[in-house]
Structures are given as C-alpha cells and as structure tokens.
Amino acid sequence: MAPLRKQPAPGPEPVARKRAMDILAKATRVELESAWAALATKPVATPVRGPETGLVMVRGRIGGGGAPFNLGEVTATRASVRLDGGVVGHGQTLGTDGEKARLAAVFDALLQVPEYAPVVERLLSAVSARIEVDDARKARETAATRVDFFTLVRGDD
Numbered sequence: 385m386a387p388l389r390k391q392p393a394p395g396p397e398p399v400a401r402k403r404a405m406d407i408l409a410k411a412t413r414v415e416l417e418s419a420w421a422a423l424a425t426k427p428v429a430t431p432v433r434g435p436e437t438g439l440v441m442v443r444g445r446i447g448g449g450g451a452p453f454n455l456g457e458v459t460a461t462r463a464s465v466r467l468d469g470g471v472v473g474h475g476q477t478l479g480t481d482g483e484k485a486r487l488a489a490v491f492d493a494l495l496q497v498p499e500y501a502p503v504v505e506r507l508l509s510a511v512s513a514r515i516e517v518d519d520a521r522k523a524r525e526t527a528a529t530r531v532d533f534f535t536l537v538r539g540d541d
Contacts, residue, residue: 404495404508408488409477411511416487419507427467427500429490435463435482461485471496 408416420426437459444455462476463485473493475485491507494500 401492401495404504405474405476405488405492407508407511407515408475408491410515411484411488411507413481413484413487415507415511415514416484416491419491419503420487423500423503427469427494427497429465429467429473429486429493431463431486432466432472433462433464435461435485437461437480437482463489465489465493467493467497469497 438461439457440460442455442458443452445452458478459480460476460478461480461482461484462474463482464472464474465486466472467490471493473489473491473496475488475490475492477485477488491504495504
C-alpha cells in the first residue's frame with residue numbers, strides 16, 4: 385500500500401507566494417496594521433509558532449560573484465498562524481517586531497484564501513510601489529556620491 389500524501393493546498397503558486405512573503409517581510413508595521421484595520425471581516429488567527437526572535441547568518445560575496453563568506457548575524461523574528469479554515473501562514477522580518485511578523489503571517493495565510501486574495505494583492509502592490517520609490521531615492525543619493533577614476537598615460541617612451 386502506498387503511503388498517504390498530503391494534497392497541496394489550493395492557493396498561489398510557490399513562486400507567487402515567495403514573492404508575496406518577500407514583500408510582506410519588507411512592509412512596515414504601519415502598512416500591515418492599516419491593511420488589517422481596513423478588513424471588513426477579520427478572521428481569527430491562532431498562533432502556531434511564535435512570534436520568536438533569533439539570529440540569522442548573513443552571507444556575502446565579494447564583487448557580487450566571488451566566493452561566499454559569512455558576513456555576520458542579524459536579528460530576525462518569525463511567526464506562524466492558522467486561520468479558522470485551517471490555512472497556515474508564515475511571516476518573518478528583520479529585527480525584533482513580533483507583531484509585524486505575526487501580521488505578515490496572517491496576510492500570507494489570507495493570500496491563500498480566495499475571498500481575501502484581492503485585498504492582500506492590493507497591499508502587496510502598495511508596498512511594492514513604496515519599495516520602488518525608496519530604491520530609486522537611494523540610487524539617486526548613491527549616484528550623487530559616485531567618483532569616476534581614470535588614469536592618464538604619459539607619452540614617454
């Protein structure tokens with residue numbers, strides 16, 4: 385007899401969910417709380433894990449393509465919740481903000497529920513737009529400090 389396998393949960397494709405979790409991790413607590421407050425009906429989210437805070441090793445590469453090395457550790461917080469329908473969501477964030485990690489987990493779970501998915505997509509779009517504006521501002525600030533070096537070659541033989 386073949387072993388029983390859990391059927392995959394309906395919901396977003398793994399790549400889309402990863403993208404959503406990446407954006408939720410970069411959302412501010414205010415953005416998440418505002419989206420939560422805007423929900424007409426708020427589902428009950430039971431904690432499964434955490435929020436719990438720990439350390440995560442950050443790896444780097446010299447020049448972006450060199451051999452990887454351990455750069456150091458950063459503080460990260462994670463949480464998991466289960467909605468009434470049994471859908472589980474996970475959230476993580478840099479820092480020690482447990483409520484932010486819990487809200488990210490709630491929105492990850494809501495993304496898997498068809499009637500809430502459009503609300504979560506609007507949140508993800510708003511956060512993505514803010515991130516793009518922030519990245520463009522940082523790029524302009526960095527470009528202003530850029531120094532171009534050049535070498536003059538003498539004509540001596």
